[in-house]
Amino acid sequence: MPDHSPYDSLVVETRAQSSFRVARQVFVDDGILAAERERIFERCWIYLGHESELPRKGDFVSRRVAGREVIFTRDTKGALNALLNACPHRGARVCRERQGNAKSFQCFYHGWIFGLDGACRDIPGGESYPAGFKESAEAQLPTVPRFGVYRGFAFVCFDKGAISLEDYLGNAKEYLDLVADQSEAGMVIVGGTQEYSIQANWKLLCENSYDGYHAATNHATYLDYLKDRGDNLVPIALTGTARDLGNGHAVVEYRAPWGRPVAQWIPAWGEDGKRELDDIYQRLVARFGEAKAERMTHTNRNLVIFPNLVVNDIMAITIRTFYPVSPGNMVVNAWALAPADETEARRRDRLFNFLEFLGPGGFATPDDIEALEQCQHGYANNKEAGWNNLSKGMGRDVPAYDDEAQMRAYWTEWQRRMGGRMGEGAAA
């Protein structure tokens, strides 16, 4: 490794002064984004989709993931695949629909046909090729280099030599389990994707997704809304902790006054709702014991899996992933995850809860988007005003949910992955 990297000291930690800073250059620099594509998006495990999006054999979804065109399929044998959506012949996308059910994909350019496992089935005028060509590697729709599924969450990795998905997720698995275990029937993606964009650097949405510090000011109107209608809240104070999970993953876990469909009751959900939530709780106690059931039902978790997957189990569960388009622009996909066997009433309450906070039309997310975009505006001054401060709670033994330890875990991994050394200099 060379002595100096152009990416040294973009993250600077000065323990003696409890100071942790990130250079604002990382949000505006084209060269840094190019290096992120190479060193992060092409090396890390990246979320592709949820297995519940493909319930039947022949189901597929096509989407752009970390700059790649990918088809996520369930083939005729029922196996899941992640294919690269580019015809081996001349490169056109063989699947142009977002989702559907098919026996095969036919490239509309010259008519080559592929199974949902990527195997070449037919080449028009195949006699013009040498014998065995159709079965050769160069006639198959390529699969992504690595593909893995953990508890329904499907990931791809473009680095053949990467560690296994399970090793990569590491301590984050426990938190995916706390979501996946909420129903014996499994968890499913609800119909409808929120597809939006933010005119800000993609890493800002990681920070924002588990930032417990911004609620009182940034989400003042959401808190007003909750208070306005007395039956929307239970008297529980916001308290909790942050945990560094290793590999850049981190989580905040906390109690909060809002209703949770699994399973913190609020008066707005009525007596029927109360009975149903009690029943959900008792079933979880029977499966996992009181302590884990209590944790699953009455605490909230905002989880960020490095580099770009958010699983927030809060007043509803959202899965959110996002990709840079340019240093100052990202695209965002967000879904709602719910128990497969949820009753109509609970599903309705869950989605009602989701939309009162989450998404580009919610009562809170638009203000997050505004904050991120205003940060991006502010970074126009990065040459003179060059540093973000992420020191909150550094002196504490156990970081609070509204400190910034979770972000420090993220940035430490980001600096490592970028191949530069952490700075240790004194604060400027």
Next chain:
Amino acid sequence: MSTTLSRLDVEDFLFLEADLLDEWRLPEWLALFTPDGRYYVPSTDVAPHAAPTDNLFYVADDHYRLEQRVKRLMKRTAHAEFPHSKTRHTISNVRIRAVQGTVLEVSSAFITYRSNHGRTDVYVGTGYYELLQGEQGLRIQEKRAVLASEGLRSQSRLSIIL
């Protein structure tokens, strides 16, 4: 058909609605709704008339939440819309699709511009209305703004009312 209202009457009503939104007279806009009026913006990968109870939308407001949306947007702490953006709601292609008693099913094409902080976003789609004809004139029982775009990729947020 059992109404005496013409398309021009409906257009007058929709143009009034558009002006109230553009002039940020949101409490007056809210008063155009029936007490059980609803406002929906579905996500763009579900059927246009999908139910908000089992599909994730961008907006699915019952009347209570619509009131809260208006209340929120009128505050300085609704950061996404402070300072208020400039908007222009443009309505065309107005059709009365059906009349059932006192309820008119109306559709209109919309193009809405929103400008703020040096950029202009455009929202395009169809507004599906259930309009109730009563003693005080028309009232909105349901407004469903169906976007004719692939998500909100170019606009980012939906902090205004369409």
